[in-house]
Amino acid sequence: MKKVILTTLLALASSMFASATVITLDFEGVGDLNAVGNFYNGGAGTNYGVAFDGPTLALVDSDAGGSGNFANEPTGDTIMFFTSASASTMSVAAGFTTGFSFFYTSSSAGSVDVFDGVNGTGALLATLGFAAQHTGGGCVGDPSGDFCNWSAVGVAFAGTAKSVVFSGVAGSTGFDNITFGSETATGAVPEPSTYAMLGAGLVTLIAARRRS
Numbered sequence: 001m002k003k004v005i006l007t008t009l010l011a012l013a014s015s016m017f018a019s020a021t022v023i024t025l026d027f028e029g030v031g032d033l034n035a036v037g038n039f040y041n042g043g044a045g046t047n048y049g050v051a052f053d054g055p056t057l058a059l060v061d062s063d064a065g066g067s068g069n070f071a072n073e074p075t076g077d078t079i080m081f082f083t084s085a086s087a088s089t090m091s092v093a094a095g096f097t098t099g100f101s102f103f104y105t106s107s108s109a110g111s112v113d114v115f116d117g118v119n120g121t122g123a124l125l126a127t128l129g130f131a132a133q134h135t136g137g138g139c140v141g142d143p144s145g146d147f148c149n150w151s152a153v154g155v156a157f158a159g160t161a162k163s164v165v166f167s168g169v170a171g172s173t174g175f176d177n178i179t180f181g182s183e184t185a186t187g188a189v190p191e192p193s194t195y196a197m198l199g200a201g202l203v204t205l206i207a208a209r210r211r212s
Contacts, residue, residue, distance in 0.1 A: 022179065055082045061079075070105060082166065107173075109168065110172075133151055161180070
């Protein structure tokens with residue numbers, strides 16, 4: 001009986017520790033225009049048990065040799081976006097608690113929903129709306145890229161979340177430093193410059209210079 005109780009307590013403690021851990025995804029290493037997929041779920045990245053559906057791709061800054069028309073990204077040279085669909089779904093099999101947050105740059109409004117089931121199922125725990133803001137600043141310290149203004153948003157919630165659905169206009173929003181376990185995104189909001197960015201739809205998030 002004592003052994004059963006001890007095993008149960010250890011399992012509970014392990015679950016509590018895992019769910020309370022703050023994890024940040026920066027998408028470095030996924031590669032330009034590659035599917036994020038299982039990169040963080042037994043793939044080449046750290047195995048956090050986090051999987052993304054098919055339309056979710058990584059994008060590397062053109063300054064680093066990629067196709068991305070963005071600048072001032074919070075971490076590294078790679079961000080996440082989704083295309084050929086109106087939403088991207090991230091599932092976290094073990095679940096996470098406390099809060100969810102991220103940085104974004106966008107030419108259109110959208111929303112992010114947090115659910116207690118995988119694949120965008122179950123009860124809705126929290127919703128975050130975000131506005132178009134990519135023309136709000138410029139490229140200090142990162143000379144090329146029209147999508148230069150980044151905003152940090154986050155939300156606290158009760159319960160255990162197991163998936164997040166990013167919704168909006170396909171190809172119009174870039175995400176970075178996706179953080180679970182905290183309502184405060186890891187990183188710092190880049191400084192805006194004194195000149196306004198060039199407007200454009202996020203087809204331009206993929207640099208026009210890219211040739212097929």
